[in-house]
Amino acid sequence: MQITYRCPECGRDDRADEIEHRDALVCRGCGHAIAIPPGAIEDGHVRRCVVCPSHELFVRKDFPQKLGVGIVVVGLAASCVSWGFAYRFWTYGILFATAAIDAVLYLVFTDCLTCYRCGARYRGPGVTQRHEPFNLETHEKHRQMTARRTGVAPLAESSGKSPPQPSSD
Ligand SMILES: [Zn+2]
Numbered sequence: 001m002q003i004t005y006r007c008p009e010c011g012r013d014d015r016a017d018e019i020e021h022r023d024a025l026v027c028r029g030c031g032h033a034i035a036i037p038p039g040a041i042e043d044g045h046v047r048r049c050v051v052c053p054s055h056e057l058f059v060r061k062d063f064p065q066k067l068g069v070g071i072v073v074v075g076l077a078a079s080c081v082s083w084g085f086a087y088r089f090w091t092y093g094i095l096f097a098t099a100a101i102d103a104v105l106y107l108v109f110t111d112c113l114t115c116y117r118c119g120a121r122y123r124g125p126g127v128t129q130r131h132e133p134f135n136l137e138t139h140e141k142h143r144q145m146t147a148r149r150t151g152v153a154p155l156a157e158s159s160g161k162s163p164p165q166p167s168s169d
């Protein structure tokens with residue numbers, strides 16, 4: 001099982017493999033070690049996040065959100081240009097291709113497990129089993145807890161907000 005996480009000490013995005021056989025995650029940036037609690041991972045099942053103490057994790061597509069958004073932005077810009085030149089065929093063609101590329105990428109990427117609280121991602125065979133998909137209520141609860149911990153007042157939540165996104169993408 002592989003994990004991608006943000007070091008709570010130096011803020012560096014790091015990655016570790018075979019975490020089920022390790023007792024600690026050691027940051028390659030600052031050397032900060034996070035002890036993996038015994039029983040956190042059992043038979044390929046993440047019972048709790050190894051980076052933070054949260055037990056709440058959700059299943060999501062392991063899809064780089066910025067790439068998806070980038071494709072849509074480029075597609076829209078290109079279709080606007082062709083629309084401006086009155087190339088109606090090209091405009092629809094570009095929009096269709098943009099949607100098709102996004103759909104194919106979505107199918108190609110597999111699921112991963114993400115921690116609501118710290119955003120750590122877990123990848124590996126069967127890692128998403130026994131876990132639920134994204135839940136906005138749980139996400140909101142963790143967002144407000146984070147706001148309280150850091151002393152930053154939470155902003156008004158807009159509906160359909162996407163889950164926290166580590167900047168490693
Ligand atoms: Zn670090």
Ligand SMILES: [Zn+2]
Pocket residue numbers: 049050051052053054115116117118119120
């Ligand atoms: Zn976590």
